Amino acid sequence: MALLTGWAAFLVSVGTIGCIYGLLTLGLNVHYGYTGLLNFGHVAFFAAGAYASAIVTMPPPSEVTNASYQIWFNLPMPYAFPVSLAAAAVVGGALAFLIGLTSVRLGTHYLAIATFALAGVFSDVLVNEAWLTNGSFGMNSVPKPGRAMLSADVWQLSYLLFAAGSLLAVYLLLERLMNAPFGRLLKGVRESEAAAKTLGKDTNVVKLKSFVIGGMVAGFAGGVYAHYLGSVVTAQFIPAVTFTVYAGMLLGGAASNTGAVVGAFTVVAFRESTRFITTVYNWIQSTLPDALSGVLPTVFSPLPNNPSFIPSMRFVVIGVLFVLVIRYRPEGLFGDPSEIQALGEED
Amino acid sequence: MSTDQQRSTDGSASDGSATDDGTDLLEVDSVVKHFGGLVANDGVTFDVEEASITGLIGPNGAGKSTLFNCITGVYTPDDGAVRLDGEPIHGLSPTKVAKRGVGRTFQTPKTFRGMTVRENMAFAAREQTGERALGALFRPGTIREEEGDIQATVDETLEFLKLDHLADEYASGLSGGQRKLLELGRVLMMDPRIILLDEPVAGVNPSLTNELLARLEELNDRGRTILFIEHDMDVVMEHCDRVVVMHDGRTLAVGPPEIVQQDERVVEAYLGGGDR
Numbered sequence: 328m329a330l331l332t333g334w335a336a337f338l339v340s341v342g343t344i345g346c347i348y349g350l351l352t353l354g355l356n357v358h359y360g361y362t363g364l365l366n367f368g369h370v371a372f373f374a375a376g377a378y379a380s381a382i383v384t385m386p387p388p389s390e391v392t393n394a395s396y397q398i399w400f401n402l403p404m405p406y407a408f409p410v411s412l413a414a415a416a417v418v419g420g421a422l423a424f425l426i427g428l429t430s431v432r433l434g435t436h437y438l439a440i441a442t443f444a445l446a447g448v449f450s451d452v453l454v455n456e457a458w459l460t461n462g463s464f465g466m467n468s469v470p471k472p473g474r475a476m477l478s479a480d481v482w483q484l485s486y487l488l489f490a491a492g493s494l495l496a497v498y499l500l501l502e503r504l505m506n507a508p509f510g511r512l513l514k515g516v517r518e519s520e521a522a523a524k525t526l527g528k529d530t531n532v533v534k535l536k537s538f539v540i541g542g543m544v545a546g547f548a549g550g551v552y553a554h555y556l557g558s559v560v561t562a563q564f565i566p567a568v569t570f571t572v573y574a575g576m577l578l579g580g581a582a583s584n585t586g587a588v589v590g591a592f593t594v595v596a597f598r599e600s601t602r603f604i605t606t607v608y609n610w611i612q613s614t615l616p617d618a619l620s621g622v623l624p625t626v627f628s629p630l631p632n633n634p635s636f637i638p639s640m641r642f643v644v645i646g647v648l649f650v651l652v653i654r655y656r657p658e659g660l661f662g663d664p665s666e667i668q669a670l671g672e673e674d
Numbered sequence: 675m676s677t678d679q680q681r682s683t684d685g686s687a688s689d690g691s692a693t694d695d696g697t698d699l700l701e702v703d704s705v706v707k708h709f710g711g712l713v714a715n716d717g718v719t720f721d722v723e724e725a726s727i728t729g730l731i732g733p734n735g736a737g738k739s740t741l742f743n744c745i746t747g748v749y750t751p752d753d754g755a756v757r758l759d760g761e762p763i764h765g766l767s768p769t770k771v772a773k774r775g776v777g778r779t780f781q782t783p784k785t786f787r788g789m790t791v792r793e794n795m796a797f798a799a800r801e802q803t804g805e806r807a808l809g810a811l812f813r814p815g816t817i818r819e820e821e822g823d824i825q826a827t828v829d830e831t832l833e834f835l836k837l838d839h840l841a842d843e844y845a846s847g848l849s850g851g852q853r854k855l856l857e858l859g860r861v862l863m864m865d866p867r868i869i870l871l872d873e874p875v876a877g878v879n880p881s882l883t884n885e886l887l888a889r890l891e892e893l894n895d896r897g898r899t900i901l902f903i904e905h906d907m908d909v910v911m912e913h914c915d916r917v918v919v920m921h922d923g924r925t926l927a928v929g930p931p932e933i934v935q936q937d938e939r940v941v942e943a944y945l946g947g948g949d950r
Contacts, residue, residue, distance in 0.1 A: 504810050508804030508810065509807055509810035527772035536807055666844070
């Protein structure tokens with residue numbers, strides 16, 4: 328039974344990660360795109376969801392190496408899977424509620440600082456509270472639902488289908504919400520809080536609701552992520568995740584759910600494509616006539632041999648993508664220019 | 675009633691309700707508001723009668739906008755009271771004041787720029803089931819019904835304000851005057867008991883000004899109570915049933931325009947120097 332190889336394996340993995348980032352971006356889009364909340368701590372909700380799923384389903388620490396966590400539920404797979412995902416969404420939403428309760432009154436830029444800082448605090452908590460999170464070792468035995476019944480390839484494909492289905496479901500739910508008067512309410516608060524208040528809307532409650540809904544979606548994404556990788560480690564939940572999600576949202580177009588999904592996939596695909604840089608380099612080198620074979624090594628000589636070159640290119644690629652979007656299409660691929668133009672500035 | 679009776683001579687107005695026939699909708703009673711050492715409102719007292727158009731005038735810095743903010747909950751008065759239909763509303767949040775039925779516009783219109791005119795209007799409708807997240811998800815039938823009613827009111831109001839041809843334009847594309855009309859329309863959507871307008875015709879071209887004033891008159895004919903700040907004396911004298919003159923944070927005079935106009939202190943404080 329052959330493992331998925333080459334392009335197929337790459338596409339399946341990019342597709343699954345793309346779905347997870349699609350969920351994250353949909354969540355952030357509720358915050359920033361629809362409500363104008365500058366949330367720079369999105370990764371915290373993602374982490375909260377992932378850890379919630381891990382804690383609900385991890386086996387006892389005695390069966391795991393390097394384990395020191397003291398709370399586990401060891402719910403049996405695959406039946407615990409929906410429970411675990413629900414827990415992820417609830418915990419993500421609960422964290423958003425707590426952070427929102429204290430911060431959501433803040434104006435745009437202050438909220439950005441507060442959420443960024445609180446996400447940092449949350450990350451430190453995850454590292455230090457080993458009784459709950461197993462500290463920096465992480466939770467490395469998160470069960471993969473159905474893995475025991477399926478071959479590796481079939482499981483990979485099935486999980487991709489599941490992730491895509493989840494993405495579609497969340498997308499449809501959010502479309503429904505945002506096309507209802509609820510979406511109009513969020514947008515009005517985004518455009519002018521002062522006006523929304525004088526029209527009888529309780530803007531702090533509206534913002535808190537928005538924060539919790541986006542947090543639940545991000546928490547759910549964390550659950551999907553945890554069961555996909557089978558391991559949850561603090562080092563995965565760094566601020567770069569938040570900024571990748573922002574890149575996806577702005578690329579696709581803020582305040583567009585379709586844009587959020589397309590943007591997330593594009594950014595993930597670009598990011599993952601950096602692993603082909605060496606292949607492309609070697610291919611070009613091999614096709615060049617002998618007379619020119621010295622050109623590439625001369626031009627790029629300091630770069631490809633440096634081990635951190637390829638990983639750091641990930642950020643460069645996203646940066647370039649970002650600059651192109653801001654320069655040529657500030658409203659993003661699916662954004663409405665009349666709507667996005669004024670985003671973030673009050674009348 | 676005589677203007678003498680209602681004048682507040684020294685800021686500590688003797689009796690805010692020293693008026694008439696018990697149809698006062700809004701009572702502003704000795705409202706005081708300080709900002710540090712600056713006294714913006716120093717015992718402002720007047721009443722607004724139901725179904726009247728009342729003009730609030732005064733030189734720059736007289737405290738008119740501060741008073742609007744005290745009435746609408748943006749500021750909490752340091753002293754005094756604001757009552758709507760006898761119920762105190764000072765100290766309530768802007769949201770709660772609005773829910774009680776006080777609608778207002780801003781000196782510089784605060785329209786929702788990234789939303790269409792229609793969305794701007796529909797936003798302001800009260801008590802929408804679809805504004806609650808669960809309602810939006812699980813009660814599509816109710817929402818469809820409510821939206822039908824809301825959109826009908828929106829169409830009607832836009833037609834009344836002659837903005838119907840702009841219904842699907844983004845508010846960011848509107849002119850300054852059209853934005854003021856839109857803001858008025860939005861306030862009307864919440865069906866307020868009283869409408870407070872902060873310089874509704876300032877910076878609006880003459881033909882649109884006449885349009886706007888005609889709309890206000892018509893709203894008043896339909897029984898709406900209107901209180902507006904305005905600098906244009908001609909507008910105030912022509913369109914108001916009563917005029918409140920403020921100066922240095924106090925009420926200088928209250929009464930019908932033709933009488934207030936002749937009050938020598940008003941002339942001195944505001945109209946003096948051959949202004950008009």
